[in-house]
Amino acid sequence: MRRVLHIDMDAFFASVEEKRHPELKDKPIVIGGSGDPSKRGVVSTASYEARKYGVHSAMPLKTAYRLCPQAVFLPVDYNEYARISGIIKNILAQFSPVMEDVGIDEAFLDISGSGMSNEQIAREIKERIRRQTGLSCSIGIAPNKLLAKIASDMQKPDGLTVITMGDIESRIWPLPVRKLWGVGPKTEAFLRKIAVHTIGDLASLSQDDLVGQFGESYGHYLHEASHGIDHSPLITYWEPKSISRETTFQTDTDDWQTIARNLAELTRDTVDDLRGRGYKTNNVTVKIRFSDFQTQTRAKTIAEPTDNLEAIRKVAFQCLNRFELKKKVRLVGVRLGGLTTDEV
DNA sequence: TCTGGGGTCCTCTTTCTC
């Protein structure tokens, strides 16, 4: 029987800040952007204290400030969070060689081969993380990734939830569809229109219905997921598919020089990253988001993979010149795809 | 009124090639 453990750090960024600034303990903390709520940016993490005021991640900083002006607003210190994340991943690696990293504050662990019980292993992981970092986490254990992830979210913070296939009807089906991985705001809204609110509602639809509504791939996925079925393996290693940089202007602009200068800088940063990681690219995409939030892309494939800055910048500007810049621009970005290495 | 940044994957359309 497969046993998959999912671990999710509780309000990770906010908890790290609280640990190194003890005077912030029990205060509402909002981490995001430059840390200045009068500037453009969104909330990366809100402490549980700040969540009481309705502040949540992905919310504009300006909105968060309106809801909770007394909160302490801090910038994202990615390097520090990555350092702590490294300590945690090292602890996890001691429990199983099969680990999948899911971003900075989450991971899956295949513990099928462990001699320890679910409760034993979870308590031991929590204890070691608390001892070495002072932070708490929530853990879910289930026969697959899909259910383990749902489980870790069921009793936050500092939770431990074990789900078996026998629990699907009683514990998974009553949950809102939004709890399923892969169901976002758009799909949720669509499902609501056809009176599907819970995972159980979704499970009552036939596979043919779902495939008819959502297409072969997603329809099939939704059918299996709603029944708690997931055979996906843990991904322990992967190569990046693309490297990108983008920036949102503090105020929308129609000044071509400003857009061009930013594109040149983003291209340099992206190529630095590309070279630093030993890749070449054969596809350049430029992205423009207009003041009305409409987003357009223009892409060009290069015959020969390259990591040459001049060559890549030239293609990026060819893409930029294909846009009709009639509206003000709020974001410009560049993405390098078709990554390859020199190794044979 | 607001709506970041760095990714992946999927679908549909257009373009190329045979």
Added chain:
DNA sequence: TCTGGAGAAAGAGGACCC
């Protein structure tokens, strides 16, 4: 030479994740 089709590749857009 023209035309059409099939299939692949490229381009564009969008949903979703953390």
